[in-house]
Amino acid sequence: MKLDPITVVEVGPRDGLQYESVFFPTQDKIALINSLSQTGLKRIEVTSFVHPKVIPHLKDAMEVLRGMDKAPGVIYSALVPNLKGCQRALETPVDELALFVSASQTHNQKNVGMSIEDSLSGFADIAREALTAGKSLRGYVITAFGCPYEGAIALARVEQITEAYAELGVREVSLGDTTGMANPRRVSEVFEQLGREHRGIPLAAHFHNSRGLGLANAYAAYQTGCRVFDSSVGGLGGCPTAVGAMGNIPTEDLVNLMEEMGVSTGLDFTKLMESVQLVQRVLGGELASYTCKQGRPNWGAVQPKI
Protein backbone atom coordinates (compact mmCIF):
# COMPACT_ATOMS: atom_id res chain seq x y z
CA MET A 1 0.00 0.00 0.00
CA LYS A 2 1.33 3.40 -0.99
CA LEU A 3 1.06 5.82 1.92
CA ASP A 4 0.92 9.59 1.67
CA PRO A 5 4.24 11.31 2.36
CA ILE A 6 4.57 13.87 5.11
CA THR A 7 6.20 17.27 5.35
CA VAL A 8 8.51 17.85 8.30
CA VAL A 9 8.81 21.38 9.69
CA GLU A 10 12.07 21.61 11.61
CA VAL A 11 11.59 23.89 14.61
CA GLY A 12 14.65 22.99 16.67
CA PRO A 13 16.64 26.19 16.05
CA ARG A 14 13.69 28.15 17.43
CA ASP A 15 11.42 26.08 19.68
CA GLY A 16 14.30 23.86 20.83
CA LEU A 17 17.14 26.28 21.42
CA GLN A 18 14.97 28.76 23.29
CA TYR A 19 14.54 26.22 26.09
CA GLU A 20 18.08 24.84 26.33
CA SER A 21 19.99 25.62 29.49
CA VAL A 22 22.87 27.28 27.65
CA PHE A 23 23.17 29.88 24.89
CA PHE A 24 23.87 28.19 21.56
CA PRO A 25 26.51 30.44 19.97
CA THR A 26 25.40 32.41 16.91
CA GLN A 27 27.95 30.80 14.56
CA ASP A 28 26.82 27.36 15.72
CA LYS A 29 23.19 28.28 15.11
CA ILE A 30 24.13 29.30 11.58
CA ALA A 31 26.13 26.11 11.07
CA LEU A 32 23.19 24.05 12.37
CA ILE A 33 20.70 25.72 10.04
CA ASN A 34 23.10 25.29 7.09
CA SER A 35 23.52 21.63 8.02
CA LEU A 36 19.75 21.12 8.34
CA SER A 37 19.32 22.69 4.90
CA GLN A 38 21.26 19.73 3.45
CA THR A 39 19.07 17.00 4.97
CA GLY A 40 16.14 17.24 2.60
CA LEU A 41 14.09 19.46 4.91
CA LYS A 42 11.99 22.00 3.01
CA ARG A 43 10.85 23.99 6.02
CA ILE A 44 12.99 25.32 8.88
CA GLU A 45 11.90 27.70 11.62
CA VAL A 46 15.20 29.37 12.37
CA THR A 47 14.61 31.88 15.14
CA SER A 48 12.20 34.15 16.99
CA PHE A 49 11.76 37.89 17.30
CA VAL A 50 10.29 37.65 20.76
CA HIS A 51 12.00 40.27 22.94
CA PRO A 52 15.48 39.16 24.11
CA LYS A 53 14.46 39.86 27.70
CA VAL A 54 11.87 37.09 27.34
CA ILE A 55 13.90 34.69 25.18
CA PRO A 56 17.56 35.65 25.63
CA HIS A 57 18.79 32.54 23.83
CA LEU A 58 17.44 33.90 20.53
CA LYS A 59 18.63 37.49 20.91
CA ASP A 60 20.73 36.98 17.76
CA ALA A 61 17.76 36.53 15.45
CA MET A 62 18.94 39.20 12.95
CA GLU A 63 22.51 37.87 12.79
CA VAL A 64 21.29 34.31 12.32
CA LEU A 65 18.94 35.18 9.48
CA ARG A 66 21.54 37.35 7.81
CA GLY A 67 24.41 34.99 8.36
CA MET A 68 22.92 31.68 7.24
CA ASP A 69 22.93 30.36 3.68
CA LYS A 70 19.56 30.00 2.04
CA ALA A 71 19.33 26.70 0.20
CA PRO A 72 17.11 26.66 -2.90
CA GLY A 73 13.68 25.24 -2.25
CA VAL A 74 13.86 25.59 1.53
CA ILE A 75 11.45 27.95 3.31
CA TYR A 76 12.96 29.67 6.33
CA SER A 77 10.59 31.07 8.91
CA ALA A 78 10.82 33.10 12.09
CA LEU A 79 8.41 33.51 14.97
CA VAL A 80 7.13 37.05 15.47
CA PRO A 81 5.13 38.15 18.53
CA ASN A 82 4.08 41.62 17.40
CA LEU A 83 4.41 44.32 14.73
CA LYS A 84 7.81 45.44 15.95
CA GLY A 85 9.13 41.88 15.71
CA CYS A 86 7.60 41.59 12.27
CA GLN A 87 9.30 44.76 11.09
CA ARG A 88 12.66 43.56 12.37
CA ALA A 89 12.15 40.23 10.63
CA LEU A 90 11.31 41.99 7.39
CA GLU A 91 14.80 43.51 7.41
CA THR A 92 16.20 39.98 6.95
CA PRO A 93 15.95 37.38 4.15
CA VAL A 94 13.26 35.43 6.05
CA ASP A 95 10.65 33.69 3.85
CA GLU A 96 7.83 33.17 6.30
CA LEU A 97 6.61 34.63 9.56
CA ALA A 98 4.97 32.50 12.23
CA LEU A 99 2.31 33.96 14.53
CA PHE A 100 1.12 32.38 17.76
CA VAL A 101 -1.84 32.55 20.07
CA SER A 102 -3.07 30.23 22.79
CA ALA A 103 -6.36 28.39 22.58
CA SER A 104 -6.61 29.09 26.32
CA GLN A 105 -7.44 32.59 27.52
CA THR A 106 -5.51 32.08 30.73
CA HIS A 107 -2.44 30.77 28.95
CA ASN A 108 -2.52 33.59 26.40
CA GLN A 109 -2.83 36.14 29.20
CA LYS A 110 0.14 34.65 31.03
CA ASN A 111 2.15 34.18 27.84
CA VAL A 112 1.63 37.52 26.09
CA GLY A 113 -0.42 39.57 28.52
CA MET A 114 -3.59 39.90 26.48
CA SER A 115 -6.77 38.09 25.49
CA ILE A 116 -7.02 35.76 22.52
CA GLU A 117 -9.14 38.38 20.74
CA ASP A 118 -6.55 41.10 21.29
CA SER A 119 -3.80 38.79 20.00
CA LEU A 120 -5.78 38.09 16.85
CA SER A 121 -6.60 41.79 16.33
CA GLY A 122 -2.92 42.61 16.63
CA PHE A 123 -2.08 40.12 13.88
CA ALA A 124 -3.92 42.20 11.25
CA ASP A 125 -1.11 44.75 10.85
CA ILE A 126 1.56 42.05 10.92
CA ALA A 127 -0.21 40.02 8.27
CA ARG A 128 -0.66 43.04 6.02
CA GLU A 129 2.99 44.06 6.24
CA ALA A 130 4.27 40.51 5.82
CA LEU A 131 2.07 39.68 2.86
CA THR A 132 2.86 43.03 1.23
CA ALA A 133 6.55 42.19 1.60
CA GLY A 134 5.92 38.88 -0.18
CA LYS A 135 6.33 36.68 2.89
CA SER A 136 4.06 33.77 3.71
CA LEU A 137 2.43 33.32 7.11
CA ARG A 138 2.07 30.39 9.46
CA GLY A 139 -0.21 30.42 12.51
CA TYR A 140 0.27 28.46 15.73
CA VAL A 141 -2.58 27.53 18.00
CA ILE A 142 -0.74 26.74 21.20
CA THR A 143 -2.19 24.70 24.08
CA ALA A 144 -4.59 23.33 21.45
CA PHE A 145 -4.83 19.93 23.12
CA GLY A 146 -5.02 21.08 26.72
CA CYS A 147 -3.87 23.90 28.98
CA PRO A 148 -2.10 23.55 32.32
CA TYR A 149 -4.29 26.36 33.73
CA GLU A 150 -7.67 25.72 32.08
CA GLY A 151 -7.47 21.98 31.45
CA ALA A 152 -9.64 20.91 28.54
CA ILE A 153 -9.74 23.11 25.46
CA ALA A 154 -12.96 23.20 23.47
CA LEU A 155 -12.40 22.29 19.86
CA ALA A 156 -14.65 25.18 18.86
CA ARG A 157 -11.97 27.54 20.18
CA VAL A 158 -9.34 25.92 17.95
CA GLU A 159 -11.71 26.15 15.01
CA GLN A 160 -12.41 29.83 15.64
CA ILE A 161 -8.71 30.68 15.82
CA THR A 162 -8.02 28.68 12.66
CA GLU A 163 -10.76 30.62 10.91
CA ALA A 164 -9.33 33.92 12.12
CA TYR A 165 -5.94 32.85 10.80
CA ALA A 166 -7.54 31.96 7.47
CA GLU A 167 -8.94 35.46 7.18
CA LEU A 168 -5.50 36.88 7.91
CA GLY A 169 -4.08 34.96 4.96
CA VAL A 170 -1.99 32.30 6.74
CA ARG A 171 -1.10 29.32 4.57
CA GLU A 172 -1.00 26.72 7.36
CA VAL A 173 -2.08 26.38 10.96
CA SER A 174 -0.04 24.31 13.40
CA LEU A 175 -1.86 22.84 16.40
CA GLY A 176 0.50 22.82 19.35
CA ASP A 177 0.48 20.46 22.32
CA THR A 178 2.58 23.02 24.13
CA THR A 179 2.81 21.33 27.50
CA GLY A 180 2.50 17.71 26.42
CA MET A 181 -1.07 17.04 27.52
CA ALA A 182 -2.31 15.35 24.34
CA ASN A 183 -2.98 11.66 23.99
CA PRO A 184 -3.55 9.64 20.81
CA ARG A 185 -7.28 9.33 21.34
CA ARG A 186 -7.76 13.09 21.74
CA VAL A 187 -5.43 13.77 18.80
CA SER A 188 -7.53 11.43 16.66
CA GLU A 189 -10.72 13.20 17.73
CA VAL A 190 -9.26 16.60 16.87
CA PHE A 191 -8.00 15.62 13.41
CA GLU A 192 -11.11 13.59 12.62
CA GLN A 193 -13.25 16.59 13.49
CA LEU A 194 -11.15 19.31 11.85
CA GLY A 195 -9.89 17.34 8.88
CA ARG A 196 -6.54 17.47 7.12
CA GLU A 197 -7.51 21.01 6.17
CA HIS A 198 -9.92 23.26 8.00
CA ARG A 199 -11.69 25.83 5.79
CA GLY A 200 -9.01 25.25 3.18
CA ILE A 201 -6.09 25.75 5.58
CA PRO A 202 -3.81 22.71 6.00
CA LEU A 203 -3.30 21.73 9.63
CA ALA A 204 0.06 20.74 11.07
CA ALA A 205 0.72 18.87 14.33
CA HIS A 206 3.22 20.19 16.84
CA PHE A 207 3.81 17.71 19.65
CA HIS A 208 5.97 18.02 22.72
CA ASN A 209 7.29 14.90 24.33
CA SER A 210 6.76 15.96 27.93
CA ARG A 211 5.05 12.70 28.84
CA GLY A 212 6.67 10.52 26.20
CA LEU A 213 3.58 10.48 23.98
CA GLY A 214 4.81 12.68 21.13
CA LEU A 215 5.43 9.88 18.65
CA ALA A 216 2.24 8.04 19.61
CA ASN A 217 0.39 11.30 19.00
CA ALA A 218 2.15 11.75 15.67
CA TYR A 219 1.07 8.27 14.63
CA ALA A 220 -2.52 9.01 15.67
CA ALA A 221 -2.45 12.32 13.78
CA TYR A 222 -1.11 10.63 10.66
CA GLN A 223 -3.80 7.96 10.88
CA THR A 224 -6.49 10.61 11.04
CA GLY A 225 -5.18 12.67 8.14
CA CYS A 226 -2.47 15.05 9.31
CA ARG A 227 0.41 15.31 6.85
CA VAL A 228 2.56 18.12 8.28
CA PHE A 229 4.59 17.57 11.47
CA ASP A 230 6.75 19.93 13.49
CA SER A 231 9.81 18.41 15.14
CA SER A 232 13.16 19.34 16.59
CA VAL A 233 16.55 17.96 15.60
CA GLY A 234 18.06 15.96 18.47
CA GLY A 235 14.88 16.57 20.46
CA LEU A 236 16.27 20.04 21.26
CA GLY A 237 14.63 21.71 24.20
CA GLY A 238 14.03 18.49 26.08
CA CYS A 239 17.11 17.23 27.81
CA PRO A 240 16.22 13.82 29.28
CA THR A 241 18.26 14.43 32.40
CA ALA A 242 16.47 17.66 33.28
CA VAL A 243 13.33 17.70 35.34
CA GLY A 244 10.60 18.41 32.84
CA ALA A 245 11.51 16.97 29.47
CA MET A 246 9.68 19.58 27.43
CA GLY A 247 11.22 19.17 24.00
CA ASN A 248 9.50 18.73 20.68
CA ILE A 249 9.50 15.24 19.23
CA PRO A 250 13.00 14.59 17.86
CA THR A 251 13.13 14.98 14.08
CA GLU A 252 15.21 11.82 13.64
CA ASP A 253 12.79 9.76 15.77
CA LEU A 254 9.86 11.12 13.74
CA VAL A 255 11.66 10.31 10.50
CA ASN A 256 12.42 6.79 11.77
CA LEU A 257 8.78 6.26 12.82
CA MET A 258 7.41 7.40 9.48
CA GLU A 259 9.99 5.78 7.20
CA GLU A 260 9.67 2.48 9.11
CA MET A 261 5.95 2.55 8.32
CA GLY A 262 6.66 3.25 4.65
CA VAL A 263 5.76 6.93 4.90
CA SER A 264 8.20 9.08 2.98
CA THR A 265 9.58 12.15 4.73
CA GLY A 266 12.03 13.29 2.06
CA LEU A 267 14.75 13.45 4.71
CA ASP A 268 18.11 11.72 4.56
CA PHE A 269 18.63 10.09 7.98
CA THR A 270 22.41 9.91 7.57
CA LYS A 271 22.65 13.61 6.80
CA LEU A 272 20.30 14.35 9.66
CA MET A 273 22.78 12.57 11.95
CA GLU A 274 25.39 15.17 10.92
CA SER A 275 23.09 17.91 12.21
CA VAL A 276 22.50 15.91 15.38
CA GLN A 277 26.24 15.53 15.90
CA LEU A 278 26.68 19.27 15.52
CA VAL A 279 24.07 19.82 18.25
CA GLN A 280 25.76 17.21 20.40
CA ARG A 281 29.19 18.84 20.01
CA VAL A 282 27.85 22.22 21.08
CA LEU A 283 25.59 21.12 23.94
CA GLY A 284 27.53 18.12 25.22
CA GLY A 285 25.56 15.66 27.34
CA GLU A 286 22.88 13.44 25.94
CA LEU A 287 20.07 14.44 23.65
CA ALA A 288 16.41 13.58 24.16
CA SER A 289 16.42 11.40 21.07
CA TYR A 290 16.52 7.63 20.74
CA THR A 291 17.60 7.00 17.16
CA CYS A 292 20.62 9.27 17.53
CA LYS A 293 21.91 6.56 19.89
CA GLN A 294 20.38 3.42 18.37
CA GLY A 295 20.26 4.31 14.69
CA ARG A 296 17.51 2.87 12.57
CA PRO A 297 16.63 -0.84 12.64
CA ASN A 298 18.68 -3.05 10.36
CA TRP A 299 16.29 -5.04 8.22
CA GLY A 300 18.93 -6.39 5.90
CA ALA A 301 17.64 -6.74 2.38
CA VAL A 302 14.12 -7.71 3.36
CA GLN A 303 11.33 -5.54 4.72
CA PRO A 304 8.81 -7.31 6.95
CA LYS A 305 5.63 -8.52 5.41
CA ILE A 306 2.82 -10.76 6.51
Add this chain to the structure above:
Amino acid sequence: MKLDPITVVEVGPRDGLQYESVFFPTQDKIALINSLSQTGLKRIEVTSFVHPKVIPHLKDAMEVLRGMDKAPGVIYSALVPNLKGCQRALETPVDELALFVSASQTHNQKNVGMSIEDSLSGFADIAREALTAGKSLRGYVITAFGCPYEGAIALARVEQITEAYAELGVREVSLGDTTGMANPRRVSEVFEQLGREHRGIPLAAHFHNSRGLGLANAYAAYQTGCRVFDSSVGGLGGCPTAVGAMGNIPTEDLVNLMEEMGVSTGLDFTKLMESVQLVQRVLGGELASYTCKQGRPNWGAVQPKI
Protein backbone atom coordinates in the same frame (compact mmCIF):
# COMPACT_ATOMS: atom_id res chain seq x y z
CA MET B 1 -17.49 5.41 24.75
CA LYS B 2 -16.53 2.69 27.22
CA LEU B 3 -13.18 1.23 26.31
CA ASP B 4 -11.88 -2.20 27.28
CA PRO B 5 -9.51 -2.16 30.25
CA ILE B 6 -6.00 -3.57 29.95
CA THR B 7 -3.88 -5.81 32.13
CA VAL B 8 -0.37 -4.60 32.89
CA VAL B 9 2.35 -7.19 33.45
CA GLU B 10 5.16 -5.58 35.40
CA VAL B 11 8.49 -6.99 34.23
CA GLY B 12 10.87 -4.40 35.67
CA PRO B 13 12.30 -6.55 38.48
CA ARG B 14 13.32 -9.12 35.86
CA ASP B 15 13.65 -7.63 32.36
CA GLY B 16 14.65 -4.22 33.70
CA LEU B 17 17.08 -5.04 36.49
CA GLN B 18 18.97 -7.60 34.43
CA TYR B 19 20.17 -4.81 32.14
CA GLU B 20 20.96 -2.10 34.68
CA SER B 21 24.61 -1.19 35.06
CA VAL B 22 24.67 -1.96 38.78
CA PHE B 23 23.49 -4.82 40.96
CA PHE B 24 20.21 -3.92 42.65
CA PRO B 25 20.64 -5.23 46.22
CA THR B 26 18.46 -8.19 47.18
CA GLN B 27 16.68 -6.37 49.98
CA ASP B 28 15.87 -3.51 47.60
CA LYS B 29 14.52 -5.96 45.03
CA ILE B 30 12.24 -7.39 47.71
CA ALA B 31 11.17 -3.92 48.81
CA LEU B 32 10.47 -2.98 45.18
CA ILE B 33 8.33 -6.06 44.56
CA ASN B 34 6.45 -5.47 47.81
CA SER B 35 5.90 -1.87 46.80
CA LEU B 36 4.71 -2.85 43.31
CA SER B 37 2.28 -5.31 44.93
CA GLN B 38 0.47 -2.30 46.45
CA THR B 39 -0.07 -0.40 43.17
CA GLY B 40 -2.96 -2.42 41.82
CA LEU B 41 -0.76 -4.62 39.62
CA LYS B 42 -2.07 -8.19 39.36
CA ARG B 43 0.96 -9.60 37.53
CA ILE B 44 4.64 -9.15 38.41
CA GLU B 45 7.58 -10.96 36.85
CA VAL B 46 9.99 -10.88 39.74
CA THR B 47 13.19 -12.59 38.63
CA SER B 48 14.90 -15.07 36.34
CA PHE B 49 16.54 -18.46 36.81
CA VAL B 50 18.90 -17.93 33.91
CA HIS B 51 22.40 -18.95 35.06
CA PRO B 52 24.10 -16.28 37.20
CA LYS B 53 27.09 -16.35 34.87
CA VAL B 54 24.82 -15.07 32.12
CA ILE B 55 22.65 -12.72 34.20
CA PRO B 56 24.64 -11.97 37.36
CA HIS B 57 22.24 -9.21 38.41
CA LEU B 58 19.54 -11.81 39.12
CA LYS B 59 21.71 -14.36 40.91
CA ASP B 60 19.52 -13.86 44.00
CA ALA B 61 16.38 -15.31 42.40
CA MET B 62 15.74 -17.78 45.22
CA GLU B 63 16.23 -15.22 48.00
CA VAL B 64 13.97 -12.73 46.25
CA LEU B 65 11.14 -15.20 45.77
CA ARG B 66 11.47 -16.48 49.30
CA GLY B 67 11.90 -13.08 50.87
CA MET B 68 9.11 -11.11 49.26
CA ASP B 69 5.55 -10.87 50.54
CA LYS B 70 2.88 -12.35 48.33
CA ALA B 71 -0.10 -10.05 48.10
CA PRO B 72 -3.50 -11.71 47.63
CA GLY B 73 -4.65 -11.71 44.02
CA VAL B 74 -1.22 -10.96 42.55
CA ILE B 75 0.45 -13.52 40.31
CA TYR B 76 4.24 -13.63 40.67
CA SER B 77 6.23 -15.14 37.85
CA ALA B 78 9.85 -16.00 37.13
CA LEU B 79 11.67 -16.59 33.86
CA VAL B 80 13.12 -20.07 33.46
CA PRO B 81 15.50 -21.07 30.66
CA ASN B 82 15.61 -24.82 31.19
CA LEU B 83 14.54 -27.72 33.38
CA LYS B 84 17.16 -26.99 36.02
CA GLY B 85 15.96 -23.41 36.30
CA CYS B 86 12.39 -24.70 36.50
CA GLN B 87 13.25 -27.08 39.31
CA ARG B 88 14.95 -24.34 41.29
CA ALA B 89 11.95 -22.08 40.75
CA LEU B 90 9.62 -24.82 41.98
CA GLU B 91 11.40 -24.70 45.34
CA THR B 92 10.03 -21.17 45.83
CA PRO B 93 6.51 -19.73 46.22
CA VAL B 94 6.44 -18.62 42.55
CA ASP B 95 3.01 -18.74 40.87
CA GLU B 96 3.95 -18.77 37.23
CA LEU B 97 6.92 -19.70 35.08
CA ALA B 98 7.79 -17.83 31.92
CA LEU B 99 9.46 -19.57 28.98
CA PHE B 100 11.17 -17.83 26.09
CA VAL B 101 12.23 -18.60 22.56
CA SER B 102 13.21 -16.35 19.68
CA ALA B 103 11.20 -16.14 16.49
CA SER B 104 14.58 -15.87 14.76
CA GLN B 105 16.76 -18.98 14.42
CA THR B 106 19.93 -16.91 14.48
CA HIS B 107 18.86 -14.97 17.55
CA ASN B 108 17.83 -18.13 19.37
CA GLN B 109 21.14 -19.75 18.51
CA LYS B 110 23.07 -16.75 19.82
CA ASN B 111 20.82 -16.38 22.86
CA VAL B 112 20.52 -19.96 24.10
CA GLY B 113 22.77 -21.95 21.76
CA MET B 114 20.12 -24.06 20.08
CA SER B 115 17.50 -24.04 17.35
CA ILE B 116 13.93 -22.87 17.88
CA GLU B 117 12.78 -26.49 17.56
CA ASP B 118 15.20 -27.67 20.24
CA SER B 119 14.08 -24.88 22.55
CA LEU B 120 10.45 -25.89 22.11
CA SER B 121 11.25 -29.58 22.63
CA GLY B 122 13.05 -28.73 25.83
CA PHE B 123 9.98 -26.94 27.15
CA ALA B 124 7.97 -30.18 27.33
CA ASP B 125 9.58 -31.36 30.56
CA ILE B 126 9.43 -27.92 32.10
CA ALA B 127 5.77 -27.54 31.26
CA ARG B 128 4.93 -30.94 32.69
CA GLU B 129 6.74 -30.30 35.96
CA ALA B 130 5.36 -26.80 36.33
CA LEU B 131 1.77 -27.73 35.57
CA THR B 132 2.02 -30.75 37.86
CA ALA B 133 3.21 -28.42 40.60
CA GLY B 134 0.14 -26.25 40.01
CA LYS B 135 1.99 -23.36 38.41
CA SER B 136 0.73 -21.50 35.35
CA LEU B 137 2.92 -20.88 32.30
CA ARG B 138 3.60 -17.87 30.15
CA GLY B 139 5.47 -18.02 26.84
CA TYR B 140 7.56 -15.28 25.27
CA VAL B 141 8.18 -15.05 21.57
CA ILE B 142 11.19 -12.77 21.47
CA THR B 143 12.34 -10.82 18.40
CA ALA B 144 8.75 -11.31 17.19
CA PHE B 145 8.70 -7.97 15.33
CA GLY B 146 12.18 -8.13 13.82
CA CYS B 147 15.64 -9.52 14.51
CA PRO B 148 18.93 -7.63 14.43
CA TYR B 149 20.52 -10.62 12.65
CA GLU B 150 17.77 -11.87 10.36
CA GLY B 151 15.79 -8.68 9.83
CA ALA B 152 12.16 -9.38 9.04
CA ILE B 153 10.37 -12.15 10.92
CA ALA B 154 7.65 -14.05 9.10
CA LEU B 155 4.40 -13.96 11.00
CA ALA B 156 3.98 -17.66 10.28
CA ARG B 157 6.94 -18.31 12.58
CA VAL B 158 5.26 -16.39 15.40
CA GLU B 159 2.06 -18.34 14.80
CA GLN B 160 3.88 -21.68 14.88
CA ILE B 161 5.58 -20.87 18.16
CA THR B 162 2.31 -19.66 19.66
CA GLU B 163 0.71 -22.93 18.63
CA ALA B 164 3.56 -24.91 20.15
CA TYR B 165 3.11 -22.94 23.38
CA ALA B 166 -0.62 -23.67 23.28
CA GLU B 167 0.11 -27.38 23.13
CA LEU B 168 2.45 -27.05 26.10
CA GLY B 169 -0.38 -25.55 28.15
CA VAL B 170 0.74 -21.91 28.44
CA ARG B 171 -2.05 -19.53 29.39
CA GLU B 172 -0.71 -16.47 27.53
CA VAL B 173 1.89 -15.66 24.89
CA SER B 174 3.79 -12.38 24.97
CA LEU B 175 5.14 -11.06 21.67
CA GLY B 176 8.43 -9.32 22.35
CA ASP B 177 9.99 -6.49 20.37
CA THR B 178 13.27 -7.40 22.01
CA THR B 179 15.53 -4.93 20.22
CA GLY B 180 13.03 -2.18 19.49
CA MET B 181 12.50 -2.77 15.79
CA ALA B 182 8.70 -2.64 15.73
CA ASN B 183 6.68 0.23 14.36
CA PRO B 184 2.97 0.92 14.81
CA ARG B 185 2.07 -0.17 11.30
CA ARG B 186 3.77 -3.55 11.69
CA VAL B 187 2.31 -3.96 15.18
CA SER B 188 -1.15 -3.34 13.75
CA GLU B 189 -0.57 -5.91 11.01
CA VAL B 190 0.56 -8.51 13.53
CA PHE B 191 -2.36 -8.05 15.93
CA GLU B 192 -4.90 -7.74 13.11
CA GLN B 193 -3.63 -11.00 11.68
CA LEU B 194 -3.23 -12.96 14.91
CA GLY B 195 -6.13 -11.49 16.83
CA ARG B 196 -6.48 -10.69 20.51
CA GLU B 197 -6.17 -14.42 21.04
CA HIS B 198 -4.50 -16.89 18.73
CA ARG B 199 -5.90 -20.43 18.92
CA GLY B 200 -7.48 -19.54 22.22
CA ILE B 201 -4.28 -18.16 23.75
CA PRO B 202 -4.41 -14.45 24.71
CA LEU B 203 -1.55 -12.43 23.23
CA ALA B 204 0.39 -9.83 25.18
CA ALA B 205 2.61 -7.08 23.78
CA HIS B 206 6.12 -6.57 25.13
CA PHE B 207 7.70 -3.43 23.69
CA HIS B 208 11.15 -2.02 24.23
CA ASN B 209 11.67 1.67 23.80
CA SER B 210 15.00 1.47 22.00
CA ARG B 211 13.88 3.86 19.27
CA GLY B 212 11.28 5.74 21.27
CA LEU B 213 8.37 3.93 19.65
CA GLY B 214 7.26 1.76 22.55
CA LEU B 215 4.21 3.80 23.49
CA ALA B 216 3.21 4.38 19.86
CA ASN B 217 3.41 0.61 19.41
CA ALA B 218 1.34 0.05 22.55
CA TYR B 219 -1.31 2.41 21.18
CA ALA B 220 -1.32 0.56 17.85
CA ALA B 221 -1.55 -2.80 19.62
CA TYR B 222 -4.47 -1.59 21.74
CA GLN B 223 -6.25 -0.29 18.64
CA THR B 224 -5.92 -3.68 17.01
CA GLY B 225 -7.13 -5.68 19.96
CA CYS B 226 -4.25 -6.36 22.35
CA ARG B 227 -5.31 -6.06 25.99
CA VAL B 228 -2.22 -7.25 27.91
CA PHE B 229 0.93 -5.14 28.05
CA ASP B 230 4.32 -5.78 29.58
CA SER B 231 6.12 -2.78 31.04
CA SER B 232 8.83 -1.86 33.48
CA VAL B 233 8.55 0.48 36.46
CA GLY B 234 10.67 3.60 35.91
CA GLY B 235 11.58 2.28 32.46
CA LEU B 236 14.12 0.04 34.18
CA GLY B 237 16.76 -1.33 31.87
CA GLY B 238 16.86 1.73 29.67
CA CYS B 239 18.83 4.55 31.20
CA PRO B 240 18.42 7.52 28.86
CA THR B 241 22.01 8.66 29.35
CA ALA B 242 23.46 5.33 28.28
CA VAL B 243 24.19 4.58 24.65
CA GLY B 244 21.45 2.20 23.66
CA ALA B 245 18.27 2.92 25.58
CA MET B 246 17.01 -0.65 25.65
CA GLY B 247 14.43 -0.55 28.40
CA ASN B 248 10.86 -1.73 28.33
CA ILE B 249 8.22 0.92 28.10
CA PRO B 250 7.93 2.56 31.53
CA THR B 251 4.90 1.30 33.45
CA GLU B 252 3.94 4.79 34.59
CA ASP B 253 4.11 6.16 31.03
CA LEU B 254 1.97 3.26 29.81
CA VAL B 255 -0.52 3.85 32.61
CA ASN B 256 -0.63 7.55 31.77
CA LEU B 257 -1.15 6.82 28.05
CA MET B 258 -3.98 4.40 28.69
CA GLU B 259 -5.72 6.27 31.50
CA GLU B 260 -5.55 9.53 29.51
CA MET B 261 -7.42 7.74 26.73
CA GLY B 262 -10.04 6.46 29.15
CA VAL B 263 -8.62 2.94 29.25
CA SER B 264 -8.59 1.55 32.77
CA THR B 265 -5.38 -0.11 33.95
CA GLY B 266 -6.38 -0.80 37.54
CA LEU B 267 -3.16 0.86 38.71
CA ASP B 268 -2.87 3.70 41.18
CA PHE B 269 -0.47 6.23 39.64
CA THR B 270 0.36 7.83 42.99
CA LYS B 271 1.29 4.50 44.52
CA LEU B 272 3.26 3.63 41.41
CA MET B 273 5.30 6.78 42.00
CA GLU B 274 6.34 5.32 45.37
CA SER B 275 7.80 2.31 43.56
CA VAL B 276 9.49 4.65 41.08
CA GLN B 277 11.01 6.65 43.93
CA LEU B 278 12.36 3.46 45.46
CA VAL B 279 14.04 2.62 42.14
CA GLN B 280 15.35 6.16 41.92
CA ARG B 281 16.82 6.03 45.43
CA VAL B 282 18.67 2.81 44.68
CA LEU B 283 19.91 3.60 41.20
CA GLY B 284 20.40 7.36 41.48
CA GLY B 285 20.56 9.22 38.21
CA GLU B 286 17.59 9.72 35.98
CA LEU B 287 15.12 7.09 34.89
CA ALA B 288 14.00 6.50 31.32
CA SER B 289 10.49 7.59 32.15
CA TYR B 290 8.71 10.83 31.40
CA THR B 291 5.77 10.90 33.76
CA CYS B 292 7.99 10.24 36.77
CA LYS B 293 9.33 13.76 36.09
CA GLN B 294 6.27 15.47 34.65
CA GLY B 295 3.45 13.72 36.44
CA ARG B 296 0.14 13.29 34.70
CA PRO B 297 -1.61 16.19 32.96
CA ASN B 298 -3.77 18.37 35.16
CA TRP B 299 -7.20 18.58 33.59
CA GLY B 300 -8.86 20.23 36.54
CA ALA B 301 -12.43 19.11 36.94
CA VAL B 302 -13.18 18.77 33.25
CA GLN B 303 -12.08 16.09 30.85
CA PRO B 304 -11.71 17.20 27.22
CA LYS B 305 -14.56 16.55 24.89
CA ILE B 306 -15.42 17.67 21.40
